[in-house]
Amino acid sequence: MILTGDDPAHIAFVKQKLCETFLMTDLGPLRYFLxxxxxxxxxxYRLTQQRYTLDLLARSGLTDTRTAATPMELHLQLRASDGTPLPDPSRYRHLVGSLVYLAVTRPDISHAVHILSQFVAAPTSVHYAHLLRVLRYLRGTASRGLFYSRHSTLQLQAYSDATWASSPDDRFSVTGYCIFLGSSLIVWKTKKQHTVAKSSAEAEVxxxxxxxxxxLWLRSIxxxxxxxxxSPIPLHCDSTGALQIAADPVKHELTKHIGVDAHFTRCHVRSQTVSLHYLPTEVQHLFMLSKLQTYDPS
Incomplete structure (x- = not known):
């Protein structure tokens, strides 16, 4: 079991009592877990999955030594009908499943894994080719991971973004966000939205x-x-339209169908739980890129 806390004497006391009751072995400070x-x-503290990554690459069957600078091409749109169906999709499913777990410490591949995961039911040669690109990217960045500074502040700050109608098969938009505790990245997510957005502003809202x-959930935790x-938690977004709608929804035909989301955000802006801030797209992406690069201990 893992014991946490900042009182060594109390931790030693708890371990002693547990050893008196259960058959246990003290493995010392945490170095490797799952x-x-x-x-x-x-x-x-640095969290990496380098050993897991190297094992995954060994199991992948890659025969070349090439690497890729990025996990996926910019603005790539994959369709379910691209390419020819794989005769045996089990390898694709196994590799994508392994990448899902690897994304626990590799936020830089989370979007690529999100895209590739949509085709596990019927993967094709094109999907598999892009999967191999992710593996080649990992080959050159196997030592990357997460870093949690001892000197980080405990102030939350969030970044929100969305792609509009980016899925060519169903035209759904994709939500993406990441949340920092001081300088430490603690939450990130890429997920398809539940309904089709009629505008980029709607997707961003x-x-x-x-x-x-x-x-709100992190705040309560x-x-x-x-x-x-x-103080209000800063929330950064690169859409001025979405910020205006969320801060003061306009009552007309273009926004009434997203009124719930807009009013939900507006409610917490008014209560000063969060504060909305505009951040230009290029600045936001460069900021996130610099953050991801700092995770590489090399």
């Missing part, structure tokens, strides 16, 4: 509402630990 490698340093919902968020 494929995740934990490294304790003077400035913080829905993404904002999803991000606010996650922020931190409160249970005695960490209060005394």
């Amino acid at each position: 494929g995740i490698e934990i490294t304790s340093q003077s400035d913080g 829905r993404a904002l509402a999803s991000t606010v919902q996650e922020v 931190l409160q249970d630990f005695g960490i209060l968020q005394t």
Whole structure:
């Protein structure tokens, strides 16, 4: 079992009592757990899955030594009908399933894995080719992971984004967000929206509402630990239209069908739970890229 806390004497007491009751072995400080490698340093903790990644590459059957600079091409749109069906889809499903678990410490592949996961029922040669690109990207970045600084502040900040009608098969938009606790990334998600958005602003409003919902949950969790968020939590978005609708929904035909999401966000802006901020697309993407690059200990 894993014991946490900042009181060594109390931790030793709990372990002693447990050993008196159960047959246990003290393995010392946490270094490896369910494929995740934990490294304790003077400035913080690093979480990686390098061993898991190398094992995955060995099982993948890649015969070349090439690497890829990015996990997926920019603005790539894959269709279910692209390519020819794989005669045996089991390898594709196995590799994608492994990537899903690898994304626990690799937010840089989460969007690519989200796209590839949509075709596990009937993968094709094209889907498999893009899966191999992700593996080649991992070959060159196997040591990357997450870093949690000991000196990070305990203030939440969130970033929200959405692609509009990016799925060519059904024209659904995709919500994406990430949330930091100080300088440490603690939550990230890529998910298809439940309904088709009629405009990019609508897709962004829905993404904002999803991000606010996650922020509220994290805020309550931190409160249970005695960490209060005394100031509004900054929420960054690159859509001025979505920010205007969320801050002050206009009552007309173009926005009434997204009124619930808009009013949900607006309610928490008024209560000063969150504060909305505009961040240009290029700045937001460059910021996220620099954050992802800092995860590489090399």
